[in-house]
Amino acid sequence: MSGLTLRLKAPASERINLDGVTPAKLAALSGHEIAKLNVGIDKGGLALGDAFDISGSASETLTIEGAGPNLDFVGGGLDSGTIRVVGDVGSYAGRKMARGKLEIRGNAGHYLASGATGGFIHVSGNAGDNAGGFIPGDRFGMLGGVAVVGGNVGARAGEKMRRGTIIVKGKTGEGAGTRMIGGTIWAEGGIGPLPGFMMRRGTLLGPSVESLLPTFIDCGKHDLVIVRVMSRYFKSTLGDLAPAAMPLFVRKIGGDLATIGRGEILLPAA
């Protein structure tokens, strides 16, 4: 495969921080400078060249092989190009990503796509808690882009999410869309218990929901044009990764009425 390849030398004994290690950044550096990049957790910590075998030449694509759950911030700040990861990654993958593509052939830890403003993320396995969520100090969770998770996601997916889309082929954990401000979470395997706590706006879609907060109200059966627009948009941009189109009629459950209640959970109408 063309482009630079980083292969983890041995299961690392400490956490590795790959924030800002992007194809564009590496392309601007010499081989020596790349090897000297600090990927440890503190100043003067682990150097990239000590943790990884580096091969190939920098291009639009960066490949990380032999990855493991101790690799944090993979694709953090990605602005262009593609990062492919073979193996699992730790927390904060795709953090504040703006453009480009992050493909993870494995599982992702917590806070996947947190604060992302754009780009495309595909995790073939599961993702941990707070996917598309926010971290203390942030005003919002995910702000744009699309994240597709092949498996399940943990609790509070899309917390304080404002824009963008999270597509979950499996199920969401408890409290998906907590404090959501906008955006879309589409859980093809079903929405976990008590979604949308204090959600203002935004959309959760799925075949079923495990349980509802008492502040969510059944608004009835509707054929919503926007659901068709979304289905067609995802089909045209994501191809096989797109969620299967919802049936023509959906049941709209509106909430959270503990706040302004403009959010919605859309389920197939019986």
Added chain:
Amino acid sequence: MSKTVNGVEIDDTFAEAFGMTGTGIIITADSLKWARIAATVATGFGTSVIGAGAECGIDRELSPDDTPDGRPGVRILMFGFSPDALVPQIRNRIGQCVLTSPGSACYAGLKAPQSIGLGKAPRYFGDGFQTAKKLGQSRYWRVPVMDGEFVIEEETGVTTDAVGGGNMLILGNDRAGLLETAEAAVEAIAKVDDVITPFPGGIVRSGSKVGAKYSGMFASTNDAFCPTLRGTVKKSELGPDTLAVLEIVIDGLTSKAVADAMRAGLKAVTDTGAKRGVTRVTAGNYGGKLGQHHYHLKDLI
């Protein structure tokens, strides 16, 4: 030197057209019938930019595969003097005619580097209950209405490379046959993408000249082409056998589209015109000094 094609004389002259601002909008509905109704009403009273504020028309019908929501639709075009001049036209026409039409939705119908508000104003009809969904670069507003939701994209593309006022004047000695021929020309032009013929049925019977004897009138009847004035005005353009003249005005998003439309229209006229009493085709111009675009009829046959 004029040229005769299939018995129809084609004048050696040119249509003089102007640079305009144009935009495209897709209107969908539950059925093509209702998309057409919304589009027809939204483009109504959109004949001349001088009197109507914008020149509007239906460009083409769209199959469900070609619309953002998979429902049948219609693409309309609107032309005005400038992007700023189109803003109130879009606001009022969409707000009054599309928002109100059962089952309708409204999307960008032109991809261009420059954009103009489409749902920016109509969304406020939602009175705070409206929500937005951003997909890729497009933001869709969802305005709750009595039959569900009115979905409207926030912006559409706008081009300042559009052309307004491509035209041809068709002269004949039989009024019914002339109208049939003009209708055939409008049908042929309708098959060309990115153009509209903004006048009633695509045909103008009251061609105008610039200015008038009355102050405050920008345009007045084109007396040189009025058959009843032949012989009484200083310079009539009409020969003794001409009974009536009809004009087709064409607006297009590009100069090429206007030229293609004129070519298609001229072909329809020369193919079937002679037997219906069409004698001659000419074009309107102002000596070539006012308009940036000149379409010479001889180049289009």
